[in-house]
Amino acid sequence: MKVKIQVSRRVWNSAISRAVKVPIRHPRPVLIMAIVVAAAAAVVGWSAPQYLSFRPGDFYSHGSESFQTEADLETKPSEESLGVPDLAVIVRDSSSRTESQVFKKLEASRLVAQVQGNVFPSRNGKSSYILAWLKPKRQNGVFAAKVAGELAAPGVVVGGPPLARHEFAEQIAADLRRAQVVAFPLLLLLGLWVFRSLVAAVLPVALGGFAVLITLGLFRLMTAVVPLSIFSIDIALALALGLGVDYSLLMVSRYREGLAAGYPPTQSAIETLRTAGRTVVFSSVAIATSFFSLLVVPIPFVRSIAFGGGSVALVTDLTALVLLPALLALLGHRVNGFAPRSWQRSVARTSRSRESGAWYRVAQLATHRPVLVALFSGTMLIALAIPVSSMRFTGIDLSSLPPSASARQFAEEARAEFTHPIVGELVLAVHGNETAATRAVKKINHQGRETGLGIPFPYGFERGTNLWEMRLNPTEPVFSGPTQQLVSHLRKLQAPISVAGETAAYMDSAVALKHSLPAVLTIIVLSSCLFVFLATGSLVLPLKMLAMNALSLGAALGVSVAIFQDGRLETVLNYTSQGALIVTLPLVMAAAAFGLLTDYGLFLLMRIKEERERGFNDRKAIALGLERTGRIITAAALLFCVAVGAFSTSELLLLKVAAIAIVTTVVLDAFVVRPLLVPSLMAILGRWNWWPRMMPQERDGVCSVEPVGLRLPK
DSSP: OOHHHHHHHHHHHHHHHTTHHHHHHHHHHHHHHHHHHHHHHHHHHHHHHHEEEEOOOGGGGGTSSHHHHHHHHOOOOOOOOOSSEEEEEEESOOOOOOHHHHHHHHHOTEEEEEOOOOOOOOOSSEEEEEEEEEEETTHHHHHHHHHHHHHTTTEEEOOOOHHHHHHHHOOOOOOOHHHHHHHHHHHHHHHHHHSOHHHHHHHHHHHHHHHHHHHHHOOOHHHTTTTTTHHHHHHHHHHHHHHHHHHHHHHHHHHHHHHHHTTTTHHHHHHHIIIIIHHHHHHHHHHHHHHHHGGGSSOOOHHHHHHHHHHHHHHHHHHHHHHHHHHHHGGGGGGSSOOOHHHHHHHHHHHHSSSSSSHHHHHHHHHHHHHHHHHHHHHHHHHGGGGGGGGOOOOOOGGGGGGTHHHHHHHHHHHOOOOOOSTTOEEEESSHHHHHHHHHHHHHHHHHHHHEEEOOOSSEEEETTTTEEEEEEEOOOSSSHHHHHHHHHHTSSSSSSEEEEEHHHHHHHHHHHHHHHHHHHHHHHHHHHHHHHHHHOOOOOHHHHHHHHHHHHHHHHHHIIIIIIIOHHHHHHHHOOOEEETTTTTHHHHHHHHHHHHHHHHHHHHHHHHHHHTTTTTHHHHHHHHHHHHHHHHHHHHHHHHHHHHHOOSSHHHHHHHHHHHHHHHHHHIIIIIIIIIIHHHHHHGGGGGGTSSSOOOOOOOOOOOTTOOOOOO
C-alpha cells in the first residue's frame, strides 16, 4: 500500500513539474489566450438560455409510457390538422368588444396561421377562450411572445407552451443578471476581508467570472449536440462561480504563504500547484463524478443537471490550474499590492502564525473534549434532519414561474374559471383509424364520468396518420392522489391508448427515480470514498467522511422541508409553498452535497495529513491543520454561499429551493461539521484515522514556519 501511494505521488509530481512550465514560464501568451477564449465564450454563450429546452418531455422518464406518448404526439401533424394550439387567450369579459378585437388582431398577424373563437365559455359565462396556431417555423417562444405583446390589453391573458418556454428563458436570464449584480460586489468585499489586498481579492472574482463565461459558452455548444433543460443553466452557473472562487482562494492563499516564508514567486507558484493544485484536482474530479452519477437517471431534466454540474467542475479545475498560475507568475509579489501597511503586517502575521488564533483554539476544544463535542454537534445535525420523515413530493408546473408571468396567470385563471383549462390536463394518444379512435374515446369518457375524476375535452386533434390526441381535465389537483389514481385506471383500459401529461410524467419519473436511486447512491458513495482514500491513504477517513456527509445532507433536507414544504418564511423569501418538494430535488441534492462536502473535507484532511507527516501527534496535527485552513476554508465557504446564494433571489421556485438547500449544506459543514465534528472524531480515533498507513513517529514541540514541500532552489 505504501509503495503504491509513493508511486502515485512521484507520478503526480512528475506530471506537475512538466505541466507548470507552460503557464508559469509563459504567462503572457496563456493570459492572452484565456482572454480570447473568454470573449468568444461570451459571444457564443450569451444567447444560451434561448436554446435550452422546456418541454413536457424534459421531465418524463425515458422509455416510460408518458415519454413515448409525448414523443408520438410531437410528430408532424397531418395536413388536415395543425395539432394542439400554440396560444390560448382568455378574454375576461366576452360580452365586450375586446373579444372581437383580439380575434381580429390574431387573424391579421403575420405569425398566426389559424384562429378559432367561441370555443367554450367560463363557468360564470363571462369569459371565453380564443385559440391560435402559429405558422410553421414560427412555433417558438420568441414569436409567441411577439403575438402576446400585440394582444396586451386589460382583461386579456395569454398562455401556451411556446410562451411559457420563452418566459422561463427570460426569467433565467434575468436571474443571472441579478445574481451577478448581487454576488460580484459582495465577493470582492469578502475577498478584501480575507486577503487584506485589493489585487489578491480581485483574483477569485476574476476567476469566478471567467468560469461563468466559459460555462455559458459550453452550454451553448452542448445544446447543439444534446437538449439541455432550461433549469440546469442557473445551477451550473452558480457552481461555476462558487467553485471558481473556492479554488482560487485556496491556491492564492497557499501561494502567499510561500511568499511570506521568503521563497521566490516561481518556486512558490510551483509548490502551490504541487500541494493546493493536487487538492483542487481531487476535489473537482470528486464533484464531477458525483454529478455524472445522475446520468443513470433516465430523465432529461436530471441528466441536464448532470451534464452541467460535472462539466463545470472539470472546466473550473482546468481554469484554476492553468489561468491562475499564469496570473500569479505575472504578479509575483505584487499579489499583495494595494494594501495599507497595517494590512500587510496582518498578512505576514497570518501566514507565519502556527499555534495561535481562533481556529487553533476551536480545534483544541474539539480535541480535548472530543466525546462531548461530537455528541453536541451530531445531535444538532440529527435534530435538524427530523423533518425529513414528513417529506412529500410534487412535480414541476407553471407555478414555478413568478406570479407576474403571463403563462402562470393564464394557468391559474384557466383552472379557476374554466371546466377545460387546457393546461395541466391529462394528454391521451389514441392509436388506430377513426373508428377505433371513436370507440377508445367513448371508453375514456366513460372512465372519467364513472370515477368523477376527469372531464373530457370537447375537441380532439388529429396528430398524424392513425394518431389522435384528446385531453381529460382532472377534477382534483394535478399531482394529487385521486388524479394519479385516474391515470392508473386509464392505463388499465382495454383500448389502444397511452397517457401523458404532468400527472403521468410525475408518476413515471417517481418510479424511475426509485429504480435509479441505488445505482446513483452507490456511485456517489464509492467515488467519494475512493477520492478520500487516494488523497489520504486511509481506509478509515473515507468512512468517517461518508457519515459526516450523510448527516449534513439530512440536516439540509430537513431545513428545506421546514422552509419550503411547510411554507415557513414565504414572506421573507418571496415564494408560494407547493406543500411538497420537487421530486428530483433530494437526488440532485445528494450529488451536489457529496461532491461539495468531499471538496471541503479534502481541503482540511490533506492539510492535517501534511502536519501529521511532519511528525506532530494527532491532536497537534489536527489543531495545526484547522488553524492553517480554518480561516481560508471558512472564507471559501462564505464566498461560495454568496455566489450560490445570489441565485436564491430567483423568482423560479425550483432554483430558489436548490440554491438555499446547497447554501444550507455548505454552512452546516463550515460551522458545525468541519470545525467541531471532524476534529473531535479524529481525536477519538487517534492513530486509527490513518489505518492501514503508518505515519511517522510522533513528536511534540513548536513547528517551523516553512510550508511543507517548499525548498529554496540551490
